[in-house]
Amino acid sequence: xxxxxxxxxxxxxxxxxxxxxxxxxxxxxxxxxxxxxxxxxxxxxxxxxxxxxxxxxxxxxxxxxxxxxxxxxxxxxxxxxxxxxxxxxxxxxxxxxxxxxxxxxxxxxxxxxxxxxxxxxxxxxxxxxxxxxxxxxxxxxxxxxxxxxxxxxxxxxxxxxxxxxxxxxxxxxxxxxxxxxxxxxxxxxxxxxxxxxxxxxxxxxxxxxxxxxxxxxxxxxxxxxxxxxxxxxxxxxxxxxxxxxxxxxxxxxxxxxxxxxxxxxxxxxxxxxxxxxxxxxxxxxxxxxxxxxxxxxxxxxxxxxxxxxxxxxxxxxxxxxxxxxxxxxxxxxxxxxxxxxxxxxxxxxxxxxxxxxxxxxxxxxxxxxxxxxxxxxxxxxxxxxxxxxxxxxxxxxxxxxxxxxxxxxxxxxxxx
Amino acid sequence: xxxxxxxxxxxxxxxxxxxxxxxxxxxxxxxxxxxxxxxxxxxxxxxxxxxxxxxxxxxxxxxxxxxxxxxxxxxxxxxxxxxxxxxxxxxxxxxxxxxxxxxxxxxxxxxxxxxxxxxxxxxxxxxxxxxxxxxxxxxxxxxxxxxxxxxxxxxxxxxxxxxxxxxxxxxxxxxxxxxxxxxxxxxxxxxxxxxxxxxxxxxxxxxxxxxxxxxxxxxxxxxxxxxxxxxxxxxxxxxxxxxxxxxxxxxxxxxxxxxxxxxxxxxxxxxxxxxxxxxxxxxxxxxxxxxxxxxxxxxxxxxxxxxxxxxxxxxxxxxxxxxxxxxxxxxxxxxxxxxxxxxxxxxxxxxxxxxxxxxxxxxxxxxxxxxxxxxxxxxxxxxxxxxxxxxxxxxxxxxxxxxxxxxxxxxxxxxxxxxxxxxxxxxxxxxxxxxxx
Numbered sequence: 078x079x080x081x082x083x084x085x086x087x088x089x090x091x092x093x094x095x096x097x098x099x100x101x102x103x104x105x106x107x108x109x110x111x112x113x114x115x116x117x118x119x120x121x122x123x124x125x126x127x128x129x130x131x132x133x134x135x136x137x138x139x140x141x142x143x144x145x146x147x148x149x150x151x152x153x154x155x156x157x158x159x160x161x162x163x164x165x166x167x168x169x170x171x172x173x174x175x176x177x178x179x180x181x182x183x184x185x186x187x188x189x190x191x192x193x194x195x196x197x198x199x200x201x202x203x204x205x206x207x208x209x210x211x212x213x214x215x216x217x218x219x220x221x222x223x224x225x226x227x228x229x230x231x232x233x234x235x236x237x238x239x240x241x242x243x244x245x246x247x248x249x250x251x252x253x254x255x256x257x258x259x260x261x262x263x264x265x266x267x268x269x270x271x272x273x274x275x276x277x278x279x280x281x282x283x284x285x286x287x288x289x290x291x292x293x294x295x296x297x298x299x300x301x302x303x304x305x306x307x308x309x310x311x312x313x314x315x316x317x318x319x320x321x322x323x324x325x326x327x328x329x330x331x332x333x334x335x336x337x338x339x340x341x342x343x344x345x346x347x348x349x350x351x352x353x354x355x356x357x358x359x360x361x362x363x364x365x366x367x368x369x370x371x372x373x374x375x376x377x378x379x380x381x382x383x384x385x386x387x388x389x390x391x392x393x394x395x396x397x398x399x400x401x402x403x404x405x406x407x408x409x410x411x412x413x414x415x416x417x418x419x420x421x422x423x424x425x426x427x428x429x430x431x432x433x434x435x436x437x438x439x440x441x442x443x444x445x446x447x448x449x450x451x452x453x454x455x456x457x458x459x460x461x462x463x464x465x466x467x468x469x470x471x472x473x474x475x476x477x478x479x480x481x482x483x484x485x486x487x488x489x490x491x492x493x
Numbered sequence: 494x495x496x497x498x499x500x501x502x503x504x505x506x507x508x509x510x511x512x513x514x515x516x517x518x519x520x521x522x523x524x525x526x527x528x529x530x531x532x533x534x535x536x537x538x539x540x541x542x543x544x545x546x547x548x549x550x551x552x553x554x555x556x557x558x559x560x561x562x563x564x565x566x567x568x569x570x571x572x573x574x575x576x577x578x579x580x581x582x583x584x585x586x587x588x589x590x591x592x593x594x595x596x597x598x599x600x601x602x603x604x605x606x607x608x609x610x611x612x613x614x615x616x617x618x619x620x621x622x623x624x625x626x627x628x629x630x631x632x633x634x635x636x637x638x639x640x641x642x643x644x645x646x647x648x649x650x651x652x653x654x655x656x657x658x659x660x661x662x663x664x665x666x667x668x669x670x671x672x673x674x675x676x677x678x679x680x681x682x683x684x685x686x687x688x689x690x691x692x693x694x695x696x697x698x699x700x701x702x703x704x705x706x707x708x709x710x711x712x713x714x715x716x717x718x719x720x721x722x723x724x725x726x727x728x729x730x731x732x733x734x735x736x737x738x739x740x741x742x743x744x745x746x747x748x749x750x751x752x753x754x755x756x757x758x759x760x761x762x763x764x765x766x767x768x769x770x771x772x773x774x775x776x777x778x779x780x781x782x783x784x785x786x787x788x789x790x791x792x793x794x795x796x797x798x799x800x801x802x803x804x805x806x807x808x809x810x811x812x813x814x815x816x817x818x819x820x821x822x823x824x825x826x827x828x829x830x831x832x833x834x835x836x837x838x839x840x841x842x843x844x845x846x847x848x849x850x851x852x853x854x855x856x857x858x859x860x861x862x863x864x865x866x867x868x869x870x871x872x873x874x875x876x877x878x879x880x881x882x883x884x885x886x887x888x889x890x891x892x893x894x895x896x897x898x899x900x901x902x903x904x905x906x907x908x909x910x911x912x913x914x915x916x917x918x919x920x921x922x923x924x925x926x927x928x929x930x
Binding site: 374377378380381382384385386388389392450451454455458 | 613614638640
């Protein structure tokens with residue numbers, strides 16, 4: 078799928094300006110988990126509909142038409158490996174010319190200075206990780222999600238779930254004093270210049286799940302940076318340890334939205350993305366009447382077939398190690414339900430806007446996803462290894478979701 | 494119709510393979526309430542297409558006690574008249590969750606087909622892989638095909654395919670209340686069956702009051718002493734027909750209930766596994782589930798051992814034929830002889846009342862007397878009304894005969910709370926009269 082510009086009709090919120098609206102690219106390619114879907118919800122809910130969905134190839138070709146690049150959770154090593162040197166170069170040039178990079182969890186680790194390959198391709202910011210150790214501390218529970226090897230040492234995760242963040246006094250004007258967000262493997266951070274720190278880990282909550290002793294978790298995280306804002310060239314790196322985009326944390330979501338709008342308003346360089354010439358914009362199709370109805374029904378059919386099998390998989394004791402990341406069956410339905418929740422809208426509207434290649438991708442991938450899930454279920458029922466099937470399924474889920482959301486936001490922005 | 498409903502009526506023409514949807518209009522619910530009130534209306538609307546209409550009660554799948562059932566309405570190949578068969582176990586509920594309140598099946602398919610109804614999608618599928626297979630293998634095949642162990646089916650076996658008299662539609666693996674030969678009607682349409690699965694939610698106008706009143710009614714229901722009992726043998730004893738308790742006890746494995754139904758009307762008999770086994774059995778076909786009181790009574794009276802009775806029930810469930818018809822009309826008294834008589838049944842089973850509701854359900858109160866005098870004519874009139882009301886609201890039809898606390902008044906109250914419609918006794922009386930006409 079090529080990187081495409083989606084037109085926009087945005088009716089502004091807190092930070093409405095007359096400047097052009099930010100063009101946001103969400104990386105959904107290799108190495109990502111499901112958390113980029115949370116950004117999709119966040120942006121939709123906050124009227125930021127000018128979205129593109131990028132795989133590694135799109136990033137490698139350059140990010141000239143973007144104002145914001147978002148990389149969320151997943152496997153940092155796999156993301157770095159997939160993007161490679163040309164992807165790193167694209168990101169470097171993007172930020173230097175004034176782009177805003179938002180990295181959450183794995184996306185936060187990615188641009189930090191590192192000596193480890195292939196992370197060393199992305200040595201963009203001098204931020205240090207506090208949850209890095211040569212010797213692995215004792216875990217108290219949930220050990221399978223506790224750590225990732227990192228050269229001769231380990232990145233380990235002292236807690237999971239909710240944590241309270243406190244904003245610095247000199248933080249952005251719209252920042253709340255404190256708010257909560259979930260941490261699922263993201264970093265604690267230190268920087269040499271304290272003015273770069275927007276928020277620190279303030280305290281644990283009753284919903285915090287400790288993977289090491291509370292005392293050690295406090296030592297690793299509390300008062301360490303949770304959100305940093307690092308200027309590089311004409312642009313900025315915003316790095317979030319916790320998932321501020323998680324849908325159950327609306328105050329954190331609002332902060333992310335406000336960051337984009339605020340940076341959009343204040344930066345001379347924002348909006349300096351290069352508009353795609355008319356000739357290079359892939360023409361899209363408008364589907365209406367029976368063609369549109371049949372196409373939406375075809376999507377609905379396969380999403381339904383897939384979510385039925387996926388639900389069944391959740392009753393089974395399954396887990397797959399894909400790259401350095403553990404995937405449970407529940408994550409399959411996160412993708413499916415995310416698309417499913419938008420089907421009614423697609424059924425209701427009169428006209429769909431879609432790129433021809435996305436139409437084909439949606440048709441073929443949705444069918445092969447159903448077949449793949451059913452094959453996986455049969456393999457599991459017969460006590461066979463299912464890693465290959467699961468790996469393929471997660472890849473197809475991303476492919477399908479990217480095409481689906483491109484269609485969805487293209488339609489949304491042309492709706493009225 | 495926004496509430497207690499999926500808002501949709503599915504119309505399937507098997508002859509043309511055209512699938513259409515109609516909105517379930519609020520005015521239709523206001524007039525016919527739901528369940529058998531609407532299935533009869535739809536049957537009449539499409540009567541020229543010889544339809545089979547499948548539907549759910551207005552309260553089906555909610556927190557109202559025993560709101561478990563759906564209904565099949567069609568012309569009975571046995572009686573030649575319009576008849577209604579309850580859909581039990583957890584199949585009725587799944588119909589609503591799969592995205593449709595009512596399904597009208599018109600015409601005949603050019604080749605054997607089945608319907609896959611899921612999340613508001615209806616697919617007409619080629620039945621080439623299951624036509625010729627028995628009910629159990631067909632259900633297992635579809636569950637494996639779609640990767641869903643909880644798939645719910647309405648299925649015919651070889652009896653229905655051959656359009657034998659008293660061919661029965663079965664639910665999942667098990668015999669159903671079908672005494673009308675609806676399996677034959679399915680077979681005549683080249684329709685192997687329907688598979689349902691859905692993860693839909695039902696909207697309720699006043700959720701808090703609906704749930705709160707449901708729980709109050711459930712609390713009243715639980716004051717009944719009969720809820721200390723379980724299973725089919727207790728039902729047979731309660732209606733004074735035959736004491737099956739000692740006969741069945743050596744092969745009784747467990748009892749289970751339909752969706753949200755406080756009495757376990759389903760009994761599992763183990764003929765080929767130790768009935769006392771607690772862990773999951775490794776035997777592929779250890780026994781059979783049954784809800785057919787009168788078939789068991791007939792088998793005992795005919796001199797069958799409980800084990801052989803279980804085996805015959807299992808064979809009828811697989812073949813998709815009414816077990817009571819087999820034992821009463823074949824004149825045979827051994828397992829082997831009965832099994833050979835599946836395709837050669839002739840004659841009539843006794844009907845109850847006007848013959849529009851299934852005689853699978855005893856025509857008298859169970860455990861409670863409901864204030865009846867004991868006269869047969871009074872009991873029959875009461876039973877017919879009670880079956881109609883259960884069919885309209887989607888109440889498990891056996892439990893409706895046990896429990897006076899499930900009153901017409903509180904069903905109407907919950908229906909009004911759930912829909913914001915003004916459904917009163919006059920409306921219900923009119924619908925009951927319409928259904929029983």
